[in-house]
Structures are given as C-alpha cells and as structure tokens.
Amino acid sequence: MKLYTGPVSMFGAKVLIAAAEKGIRLEIENVPYEPATFSYPGHPEVNRINPRRQVPVLIDQGLEIFDSTLICEYFEDIAPEPPLWPAEPRSRAAARLAELKADEIWFPRLRRVGQFLRDRSSPEGGQAWAEARTAYAEMDAALGERAWMAGTFGYADIAAYTAYLTSWFFGLRPAGLPKLAAWAERMEARPAVKAVRDGIVGYLETQRIRLPESA
Secondary structure (H helix, E strand, O other), rough: OEEEOOOOHHHHHHHHHHHHHHHHOOEEEEEOEEEOOOOOOOOOHHHHHHHOOOEEEEEOOOOOEEOOOHHHHHHHHHHHOOOOOOOOHHHHHHHHHHHHHHHHHHHHHHHHHHHHHOOOOHHHHHHHHHHHHHHHHHHHHHHHOOOOOOOOOOEEEEEHHHHHOOOOOOOOHHHHHHHHHHHHHHHOHHHHHHHHHHHHHHHHHHOEEEEEOOO
C-alpha cells in the first residue's frame, strides 16, 4: 500500500495518523513542496489519479483513491479494529459531521492565517486571524465537556487536530480556551499523533523554516 503525501500536508497527516492508529503499514512518497506558496508543484502519479492534483493519494494493488476522508473510510473497511467511528448510528453521524466541519470549515479558516503572517494589521489580515480564532472557539464548543470530539477518540479528532496544527505552525494558539488546549495535549500524548507531528516539525527544521511566535 503506497501513499503519496507531502512533508507538511495536513490532509496527508490525517491519513498517516489514522494508519498508525490502526497499525496499517504504508510505503510513503513525499512529493515536492514549495514553502513560499504553501503548495505542491505536482507529481505525475498524483496528477494522473487526482483531477485536483492534490495529495494525499493512496494506491493499493491497483486500487487508486484520493481524498483523505475516502482513504480513511477504506482503512476502516480493511482494518475495522480499533474502530475510529462510533458504532451507534446517531453518534457516528455526529462524528462524521464533526470530521466534515474540521476539513471543510475549520481547516480553511485556520490555514488562511498563513497568507497574513507579516500583514496581520491590514483589514484582510485582521479578518483572517479573527476567523481563525472563531474556528478555535467553535472547536472548543464542539468538544463541550467531552474528552473527544465525538465522545470516543476517532476520525473527528484526527481531522480537527490536523486543522488545529495548521494554525499552530503559523503561530496561533488557543488562548483562553482551556478545554481545546487540554484536548490538544491529549492528542499529542498519543504515539501516532506525536510521531506525525514530530515528523512535520523535523522537516521544517531541516528546511530552516522558522515557526512564527505565538500571536
């Protein structure tokens, strides 16, 4: 099973964490990354398989899949233990909704702050950082009094954490949100999460990409 991803791809990180949690072994190929534009110039196999020309892409004995959520669903089918979706239908639906929010709502808001690292005082920059902090507040509210996003650890947490990690690298911290901060600490105590996070940090260090100070 081969995964095309990128050294700082958050959606790739989502897949890597899920695979590690399930004990799925992957051959990993990192495609080139352009730090100046936070983008991937492209890779022939990625471009052939995914019309969006984005990682991650999974190949398993002729089966070709793109989109991190679909790849995780495949993992759940081929390696059902440990389960990363709740068994009860309503809880599973809520977990899937949280995972969707993480990918489609929270992640774009949290990633956008990267466009305004040196221009936070402009109207656009101020709005981007405000929207990112709103996303943090929404994540904190989604947790409620639970330890995990959907009650039990799973894909909702993995997706939310990779969204969170995006803005963490840009210097944004969940100030005044102790539940979210405690949840992030619980996530980082998991070996699978720590290994992927450390790998991203290590790559940034080798490329001499300096992480911004907290804001």
